[in-house]
Amino acid sequence: MSIFKDVIQWILNLGSAIFVPLIILVLGLLVGMKVKKAFISAITLGVAFTGMGMIIGFMSGAVSPASEALALNTGISLPALDLGWTGAASIVWSWTFAFTFFAVQIAINILMLSFNWTKTLNVDMWNVWGKALTGYLVYYVSGKLWASFLVAALQVVLELKLGDMFQKHIEDLTGIPMVTVTHCMNLSAVFMLPVNKLMDKIPFLNKKADTDSLRKKIGIFSENSVMGFIIGVCLGFAGAYTVSNSLNLGIQVATAMALFPMVSKLFMQSLSPLADAMSEFMKKRFNDREVYIGMDWPLLAGRSEVWVTLILMVPFFIGYSLILPGNTVLPIAGVLNYSIAVGGLLLTGGNLARMTILGVIYLPLYLYSATYFAPILTGLANQTGAVDVEKGKLITWSTIEAPELRILFAEAFNINLFAIGGAVLFLILFGWLYKTMVQQEVPSKRYEN
Secondary structure (H helix, E strand, C coil): CHHHHHHHHHHHHCCHHHHHHHHHHHHHHHCCCCHHHHHHHHHHHHHHHHHHHHHHHHHHHHHHHHHHHHHHCCCCCCCEEECHHHHHHHHHCCCCCHHHHHHHHHHHHHHHHHCCCCCEEECCHHHHHHHHHHHHHHHHHHCCHHHHHHHHHHHHHHHHHHHHHHHHHHHHHHCCCCEEECCHHHHHHHHHHHHHHHHCCCHHHHECCCHHHHHHHHHHHHCHHHHHHHHHHHHHHHCCCCHHHHHHHHHHHHHHHHHHHHHHHHHHHHHHHHHHHHHHHHHHHCCCCCCEEEECHHHHCCCHHHHHHHHHHHHHHHHHHHHCCCCCECCCCCCCCHHHHHHHHHHHCCCHHHHHHHHHHHHHHHHHHHHHHHHHHHHHHHHHCCCCCCCCCEEECCCCCCHHHHHHHHHHCCCCHHHHHHHHHHHHHHHHHHHHHHHCCCHHHHCEC
16 A cells, blocks of 8 residues: 555656646557657647646736735735645645545546446546545544545546536537546536526526627627736736736736637647547447546636636635635635636536626635635644644635535535535536536527627
């Protein structure tokens, strides 16, 4: 077990920009790609992940100080320190059982593919830590180790079905064939679905409202760089920045918004040859059966609707943290809520009006979930020594992904009757979401012009 853990840790230390392309390289060779072509695809994917990571880091680095200034101007201090996902991941990997969830994910994926219960091959091994996080939270709350593995296994299954249900929509949004996103953040669409269904009844919200359609209506103001500049300047002024600093923030956000679509094209260049090779491989050996490649969420980061929503949500997120009773966390490291933006993108097909409304409605869920999560993450940090936490202080993750799944099922195994009801409701809504997305038209055909 120690050797296995050391090997996995060494591979993880390579980073996702090496780890995931290595899997793609091996997969490409297995389905018959020539070595040169498979190698170029893997390298290009590594470049895509690295480039996207650099721009996301650049965007976060520009927006986070403005968000902090916006919060500090209120003079309110909240006790739970937001470490973001990177802090949470480093702590979770220190849990004794964390590495066993690689076996859980691989075994379930192979089983479901074998019985044709899924079309998705999830190569996103980097995010296995998310299953370990779920496992630890369930174990901490319920005291049942077997329950932790059961709920983590359920998460693996749900992620594969997310890949299945969203694939055609992701292909329409990105132009990349046979590729999907299996990240658990997409589970945010489950509880958003009823509100989105209600919005179907409102004529104004059934018009195309993605950035491409807006470009025809408002001209240059819908250009990525212009939108980024305007939003960045407004955020700077909201944070009491000087005119000069606000303009600079506007240019920084505009730069990121202009670069996202450019870098996203590298995903298409790297994954399209693999998709073609896999399609040919399956056609020859498995009677034309389709297999989708499950990837991490940055595959969708080229869609400007994600970033417009993320930045528009910042003042609401900060504002909620200051006024919601019982909240203990100020969202700084995790102030950009990817779950709402990415889940909203897939659910609404990039309708900015709907994505904004859904964000405003569901942001409080993440603050209360982060408040709930604070003593749990702090306890694991103290137990393992992964992070030094000052005595009497709390650490958390303000945008903890899939809180609906994690908290409801943790409390359900703690025999909380309300949570048991909530968990059942969650699974019913998931089934509704699956049926809806499988039957629904792709984003380019969904709304009226």
